[in-house]
Amino acid sequence: AEISSRAGVNYGQLGNNLPSPATSVELIKSLRAKRVKLYDANPKILRALKGTDIQVSVMIPNELIPNVSASQSFSDRWVRTNVVPFYPSTKIRYLLVGNEILTNPDVGTWFNLVPAMRRVKLSLRKFRLHKVKVGTPHATNVLESSFPPSNGTFRSDIAVRVIKPMLQFLNRTRSFMFLDVYPYFPWAAEPSNINLDYALFQAHNVTYTDPLSNLTYTNLFDQIVDAVVFAMKRLGYPGIRIFIAETGWPSAGDVDQIGASIYNAAVYNRNAGGPGTERHFGLLYPNGTAVYEIDLSGQTPLSGYKKPLPPPTTNEPYKGELWCVVAAEEGSANETALAEALSWACSQGKGICDPLQPGGKCSKPDSLSWHASYAFSAYWAQFKKLGGTCSFNGLAALTAKDPSIGRCKVPSGRLA
Structure with missing residues (x-):
């Protein structure tokens, strides 16, 4: 052709x-x-x-x-x-x-x-x-x-x-x-x-x-x-x-x-x-x-070409811990879609969102974005090996920065 x-x-x-x-x-x-x-x-x-x-x-x-x-x-x-x-x-x-x-x-x-x-x-x-x-x-x-x-x-x-x-x-x-x-x-x-x-x-x-x-x-x-x-x-x-x-x-x-x-x-x-x-x-x-x-x-x-290219640093899979969190800045995500995604994530596995319940060690801060980030990461950590992804219709993204706060440890996963 x-x-x-x-x-x-x-x-x-x-x-x-x-x-x-x-x-x-x-x-x-x-x-x-x-x-x-x-x-x-x-x-x-x-x-x-x-x-x-x-x-x-x-x-x-x-x-x-x-x-x-x-x-x-x-x-x-x-x-x-x-x-x-x-x-x-x-x-x-x-x-x-x-x-x-x-x-x-x-x-x-x-x-x-x-x-x-x-x-x-x-x-x-x-x-x-x-x-x-x-x-x-x-x-x-x-x-x-x-x-x-x-x-x-x-x-x-x-x-x-x-x-x-x-x-x-x-x-x-x-x-x-x-x-x-x-x-x-x-x-x-x-x-x-x-x-x-x-x-x-x-x-x-x-x-x-x-x-x-x-x-x-x-x-x-x-x-x-x-x-x-x-x-x-x-x-x-x-x-x-x-x-x-x-x-x-x-x-x-x-x-x-x-x-x-x-x-x-x-x-x-x-x-x-x-x-x-x-x-x-x-x-x-x-x-x-x-x-x-x-x-x-x-x-x-x-x-x-005059300018030298920066050496590649991502040719090997990232080997450290990763967290699945809300991709948008605090307050800028579609709240309706975020609430639906949070509800779905919490319904997928036993105990995924238990720490978010009132009085739970991850219940604070009491914001939609924080609760969604915790739920997304907990879901991804639990189901990644079974094919679970960090997407949630584009609302989530992986990060290498630990989002944990105080005594609340957010579940994480690894790519390999």
């Missing part, structure tokens, strides 16, 4: 301290990026990109897919409002229908996806926007099997009903299979079995040969992409071009996130030429300063 090679960036807009669109576009230019992907069709950003040589991807939000799927007039209005006024002075080249829809638990939306893509293509034709390709980004968990790559197979719940008609559409319209590829996650799940250098494009003496295809791989990225290629071939579409919509390596993370460091992120992205979008996958801080030097044109040799 052919893979598009012009590196770009993803323009995330989550945050209240971000640079203006005009400043952001100048920063994108400074990175020598050739493409930018938006997670919507923000008119201020599209205007700021006017007259540049940067190719742009705009996106229809996930929640609008049922409307687009059900109504051609709705699709026409969206394209007329969000694409037509800016084209061609802003180089909109890709219209993405949703983001990682087939990872979304809302199964009903899955089956609206391809009909929505067809309607959007009709809308683009109606307005004579023939150069704009229609696609949708996929996480690699659309695969049921990915190892060895030649055994790549799409999930049985989507292969026939969603993926095959989508591949038919992409093939007919000569569009791309958009993929979000993050070697970090399979490596972090099995750091003892996957060589770190192999995941970072640095494995000069480490290779993997697929026993069925006899293809030899020198990095994890290619191995992941090829699993998708073989999965498409299995459905009868081996020649559809692949477009890497997202990739990257985190430059920081929670204490349990092995390998998340500026050093590893820089090494990965300087080779891959593509940033990610999740927390700490970005190339720039909100104030516009660079997390590390990078030239997305690929023209700067590794020896051409």
Whole structure:
């Protein structure tokens, strides 16, 4: 399969301290990026990109897919409002229908996806926007099997009903299979079995040969992409071009996130030429300063970067004690959600929250945040080995700082 090679960036807009669109576009230019992907069709950003040589991807939000799927007039209005006024002075080249829809638990939306893509293509034709390709980004968990790559197979719940008609559409319209590829996650799940250098494009003496295809791989990225290629071939579409919509390596993370460091992120992205979008996958801080030097044109040799990278300190799992506590500052968490999570944690095991009862040695301070932190940590310590996690719908995070107060000893756990 052919893979598009012009590196770009993803323009995330989550945050209240971000640079203006005009400043952001100048920063994108400074990175020598050739493409930018938006997670919507923000008119201020599209205007700021006017007259540049940067190719742009705009996106229809996930929640609008049922409307687009059900109504051609709705699709026409969206394209007329969000694409037509800016084209061609802003180089909109890709219209993405949703983001990682087939990872979304809302199964009903899955089956609206391809009909929505067809309607959007009709809308683009109606307005004579023939150069704009229609696609949708996929996480690699659309695969049921990915190892060895030649055994790549799409999930049985989507292969026939969603993926095959989508591949038919992409093939007919000569569009791309958009993929979000993050070697970090399979490596972090099995750091003892996957060589770190192999995941970072640095494995000069480490290779993997697929026993069925006899293809030899020198990095994890290619191995992941090829699993998708073989999965498409299995459905009868081996020649559809692949477009890497997202990739990257985190430059920081929670204490349990092995390998998340500026050093590893820089090494990965300087080779891959593509940033990610999740927390700490970005190339720039909100104030516009660079997390590390990078030239997305690929023209700067590794020896051409001036600032030395800080040595990685997280390549081995954290071996000390950890506590699972409320992630937000005192009083800033959603109190309703926090109270529900506290109640759930206390109901999961015998005696988990007994020390929080009136008169108990952990009952003070009598605050929701403190009680929730105790309950979260007690739950995690008791159930971690059985698969319990420190998440609570994003309300909790691991910390190496002991939250115990006075005679109250908060239960802790270890990663290994």
